[in-house]
Amino acid sequence: MAVKDYIRERFFPHMWCAGCGHGIILNALLHSVDDLGLNKKDMVMVSGIGCSARISGYVDFHSMHTLHGRALAFATGIKMSKPDLNVIVPMGDGDALAIGGNHFIHAARRNIEMTAIVMNNRIYGMTGGQFSPLSGYGAMGTTAPYGNIDHDFDVVDLAVAAGATFVARTTTYHVHELSDLIQQAITHKGFSVLEVLSQCPTHFGRRNKAGDAVDMLKMYKKRTVRIGSDKKKADPDLIERGVFVKKDFPEYCREYDQLILKARKKK
Amino acid sequence: MGKKKLYAHHIDSSWCKGCGICVAFCPKQVLELDKNQKAIAARPEDCICCRQCELRCPDLAIEVICSKTEVSNE
Numbered sequence: 001m002a003v004k005d006y007i008r009e010r011f012f013p014h015m016w017c018a019g020c021g022h023g024i025i026l027n028a029l030l031h032s033v034d035d036l037g038l039n040k041k042d043m044v045m046v047s048g049i050g051c052s053a054r055i056s057g058y059v060d061f062h063s064m065h066t067l068h069g070r071a072l073a074f075a076t077g078i079k080m081s082k083p084d085l086n087v088i089v090p091m092g093d094g095d096a097l098a099i100g101g102n103h104f105i106h107a108a109r110r111n112i113e114m115t116a117i118v119m120n121n122r123i124y125g126m127t128g129g130q131f132s133p134l135s136g137y138g139a140m141g142t143t144a145p146y147g148n149i150d151h152d153f154d155v156v157d158l159a160v161a162a163g164a165t166f167v168a169r170t171t172t173y174h175v176h177e178l179s180d181l182i183q184q185a186i187t188h189k190g191f192s193v194l195e196v197l198s199q200c201p202t203h204f205g206r207r208n209k210a211g212d213a214v215d216m217l218k219m220y221k222k223r224t225v226r227i228g229s230d231k232k233k234a235d236p237d238l239i240e241r242g243v244f245v246k247k248d249f250p251e252y253c254r255e256y257d258q259l260i261l262k263a264r265k266k267k
Numbered sequence: 268m269g270k271k272k273l274y275a276h277h278i279d280s281s282w283c284k285g286c287g288i289c290v291a292f293c294p295k296q297v298l299e300l301d302k303n304q305k306a307i308a309a310r311p312e313d314c315i316c317c318r319q320c321e322l323r324c325p326d327l328a329i330e331v332i333c334s335k336t337e338v339s340n341e
Contacts, residue, residue, distance in 0.1 A: 002330075003330075013281065013284065013326060014326065014327075017284075018286040018325075019325060020325050021325065023324070024325045027322060027324060175319070179322070212287070213286045213325075214286075214287055214288055218291075
């Protein structure tokens with residue numbers, strides 16, 4: 001199937017700004033689903049609110065556009081009732097870790113089989129450029145005109161600590177790696193977290209003098225390294241990319257099925 | 268040594284927003300923005316079918332149609 005068979009063409013061109021990284025993530029996701037040969041009738045995409053959340057409207061899967069930050073809670077309900085479906089939850093950085101922070105850590109703790117993609121553009125783009133929990137110290141935003149004094153979360157560390165069984169990070173510059181990691185995340189039998197650094201040239205780029213989309217992508221190329229690279233030792237500020245955790249651990253829906261069997265036997 | 272044969276660049280100009288990502292990262296400088304700030308394949312003969320423009324396009328506006336296998340130059 002061609003990539004365009006997986007989208008709702010009537011909604012294109014999409015509403016994202018020129019050069020928005022979220023479009024690259026959508027592109028990679030569609031290529032990944034195509035490469036894996038998945039049937040779109042088995043796919044569910046559940047999103048919350050924000051620029052990132054609009055992705056669920058563009059894919060021709062079963063889709064749900066839900067409450068801000070609560071996408072994982074809705075997705076958990078869908079997965080529990082129909083465990084055979086393949087559930088993907090794309091979230092923005094604010095959606096996943098500010099408004100939906102609690103849902104995020106508890107979904108990770110339960111190890112329910114779904115794929116959470118954190119599309120991290122370090123800002124609330126849709127509402128006009130307010131700083132998010134991933135903006136980081138010193139970043140500029142409309143609500144931080146003199147620079148942000150909040151420190152940011154490390155999504156990877158947070159997901160690992162909360163118990164996610166697949167945790168990876170990449171950027172929108174590294175498109176082949178992005179496709180590969182999305183495929184690994186989708187096929188992993190457990191809760192997968194994939195952080196994708198995604199450029200917002202309109203708000204983050206402009207306010208932080210990071211240049212246009214091309215400059216921001218070049219920055220991802222320059223400021224990120226593969227896990228275990230020697231360059232990281234020389235320059236600790238570099239951001240690591242790759243798979244941080246991949247482990248087998250009892251999955252929630254399967255555990256729940258076993259619990260039902262156990263309860264029935266006792267009667 | 269053979270290479271993949273290019274058939275066409277399908278660029279949907281109504282979807283293209285002219286961000287210039289495809290132009291900047293094309294390893295062979297095949298693409299350009301026209302006067303309306305839309306991507307065009309200015310030098311298709313130089314294309315090596317790496318499909319990086321297709322994969323990096325945030326607007327899903329580019330499709331590179333090429334042979335699946337390598338074709339001899341002769």
